[in-house]
Amino acid sequence: MPRPVIAVAGLACETSTFTPSRTDAPAFHPQRGPDAVGIYRFLDAGTPLAEAADWRGALIGRALPGGMIKRTAYEELATEIVERLQATMARTKIDGLWFDIHGAMVVEDLDDSEADLLRRVRNVIGPDVVVSASMDLHGNVSRELVHMLDLITCYRMAPHEDELDTKERACKNLVDCLTQKPGKRPIKAWVPVPILLPGEQTSTRDEPAKHIYAAVPTVEDLPGILDAAIWVGYAWADEPRNRAAVVVTGWHTEAVAAGAERLARLFWKARAEFHFVAPTGTLDECLDKAFTAPSASKPFFVSDSGDNPTAGGSGDVTWGLTQLMKRKELTRKENQPVVIYASIPGPEAVRAAVEAGVGKTITVTAGAAVDNLHAGPITLTGDVVAIKQGDKHARTEVVLRPEGTSLYVIVTDLRKPYHYERDFTELSLKPREADVVLVKIGYLEPQLYDMAADWMLALTPGGVDQDLRRLGHTRIRRPMFPFDGDFKSPPDLSARLIPLSTELLTGPDE
Incomplete structure (x- = not known):
């Protein structure tokens, strides 16, 4: 045959x-x-x-x-x-x-x-x-x-x-x-x-x-x-x-x-x-827990879940990073936490960082070019820590450290998910030694899950908001659990x- x-x-x-x-x-x-x-x-x-x-x-x-x-x-x-x-x-x-x-x-x-x-x-x-x-x-x-x-x-x-x-x-x-x-x-x-x-x-x-x-x-x-x-x-x-x-x-x-x-x-x-697969809370609640966690709970991962690019988020919502930048822990004089944020797209910011080179201080604006429904573009002044070119998704990635902080912000030419340890280490970052890693993701992918000593899921806004009722579905078939709670009669x-x-x-x- x-x-x-x-x-x-x-x-x-x-x-x-x-x-x-x-x-x-x-x-x-x-x-x-x-x-x-x-x-x-x-x-x-x-x-x-x-x-x-x-x-x-x-x-x-x-x-x-x-x-x-x-x-x-x-x-x-x-x-x-x-x-x-x-x-x-x-x-x-x-x-x-x-x-x-x-x-x-x-x-x-x-x-x-x-x-x-x-x-x-x-x-x-x-x-x-x-x-x-x-x-x-x-x-x-x-x-x-x-x-x-x-x-x-x-x-x-x-x-x-x-x-x-x-x-x-x-x-x-x-x-x-x-x-x-x-x-x-x-x-x-x-x-x-x-x-x-x-x-x-x-x-x-x-x-x-x-x-x-x-x-x-x-x-x-x-x-x-x-x-x-x-x-x-x-x-x-x-x-x-x-x-x-x-x-x-x-x-x-x-x-x-x-x-x-x-x-x-x-x-x-x-x-x-x-x-939910992890304890949940507002972003501030999750960061409160992360910044006060004992050393045995480090690195503490926080999912910025509402803009998860591997669930359909645009990846350029700046709301999570904007809220993070307001935290007093980032600029305190003693015991300043090492924090990694992955990531925010900003093509012009990336070009400026590449032109300046590693070690230079620049001021750039990134994010909210596509999805500005929750926050506008964010401006960062800081040192260029690393540059990597040729990534399949991001094309070019840079790491910026805002002045006076131990915060490392990954800025990309195009949006990219961060699922693997090498995504960080190839940018000269050490996620296992960080205090807090805030990443745009929902449930942690296997390598991140294995790295995390502790973890919370932040219920943040975006195109893949975990609070489905905030999104406003109008065309799904009803009744639907959990939108409609208990049904008057069991489904067929x-x-x-x-x-x-x-x-x-x-x-x-x-």
């Missing part, structure tokens, strides 16, 4: 609709043709999956989370995906397609953009090609999307330490369907769950998400089931599809439906148990068996 031909395509960007920033096409760093396959090490030459199929890259684009994608950017990238698939099909028959997406991408003037993209793809590849999707657990799964897919799965860990494992599973499931059950399409059971929570309340490190996600492989191991998945959903966008969901796929109707309902009930039953958590459809549905997305 010849190896199946599998195309690879997808666009991914976790998108907040509550930030004024916008995302353009270059932000997706598109990979095309063989390069679109080469970014996945489990498809490297000689690996089992690489040998099992003939992988043909169309286009893969992954943007740093941010504001809505410009419609022109989406049309440009979606059109190229379609054209590349058409070119591939002109040369050979496609048996399968791996659809690598996030699930929370929002395009200007377009709802459910992943379903729209898949509809365009299906119009090219037709109904017979088997399509498998891999997604972030913070994605959204509409009925329309499931209708046009054959297989679908998502991460089972938050933080997402299993990202590559999930993508590999999506590809393996696809290969197995094509080679072991040719011509047979999996049964899909979908259950929408009316819960919408921020990721910082649903980390799989902690209960109740820990035991809920631990149940996923137990369902998947049942006879007749191929894959099981739970989506938390994405809380910082305002579309009707934003909510939690469960999808189970397999070969036996009763098993698939029962497995989906079991996971949905487990999630719903635990709804009141979800809590019965499994919806979803047949394959290559057309976008026009009926209600229940």
Whole structure:
């Protein structure tokens, strides 16, 4: 039997609709043709999956989370995906397609953009090609999307330490369907769950998400089931599809439906148990605790969570840094704390620092060029401590130390998340020796989590505000927990068996 031909395509960007920033096409760093396959090490030459199929890259684009994608950017990238698939099909028959997406991408003037993209793809590849999707657990799964897919799965860990494992599973499931059950399409059971929570309340490190996600492989191991998945959903966008969901796929109707309902009930039953992954407070409350913490609690990390660039924040909200600069601890004469702030974009400030050079004192202004809803640009006078060029996200980074302080502020050409120890040490900073590290993030990524002797989550303003009620959702389906508290009647958590459809549905997305 010849190896199946599998195309690879997808666009991914976790998108907040509550930030004024916008995302353009270059932000997706598109990979095309063989390069679109080469970014996945489990498809490297000689690996089992690489040998099992003939992988043909169309286009893969992954943007740093941010504001809505410009419609022109989406049309440009979606059109190229379609054209590349058409070119591939002109040369050979496609048996399968791996659809690598996030699930929370929002395009200007377009709802459910992943379903729209898949509809365009299906119009090219037709109904017979088997399509498998891999997604972030913070994605959204509409009925329309499931209708046009054959297989679908998502991460089972938050933080997402299993990202590559999930993508590999999506590809393996696809290969197995094509080679072991040719011509047979999996049964899909979908259950929408009316819960919408921020990721910082649903980390799989902690209960109740820990035991809920631990149940996923137990369902998947049942006879007749191929894959099981739970989506938390994405809380910082305002579309009707934003909510939690469960999808189970397999070969036996009763098993698939029962497995989906079991996971949905487990999630719903635990709804009141979800809590933040760390102690929370206002920024001042968190800094009070950090500055008075004993030495055994240093470094003390504080999450400036409202402007987290890896959740969709613009990254240039200055409110947190402005409040930090007002603290008397920074300028006291004795026992001055060493504080690191990561980070604030300021292209002009970066250029001035580069021109001046390390060791020089400069006065620059940065931030609030995109999101000035909470505070305006901030002006800093201080020494240039470090300069680094060539970063993938930031492009150029500089470290400024305001006069009379032991505060080190990272200023970037473009916004950047700070998740790894090397992000700091390559700037001559020593986060393990700092007293306080204030970083724009929600839950701490693994390396930061391991570094932190103690930690608090500051409930700060921004496009990914953890206090969802402050954002003003108007389009999500109601009732929705926790927006509406206790429901008058329990939600319908019965499994919806979803047949394959290559057309976008026009009926209600229940």
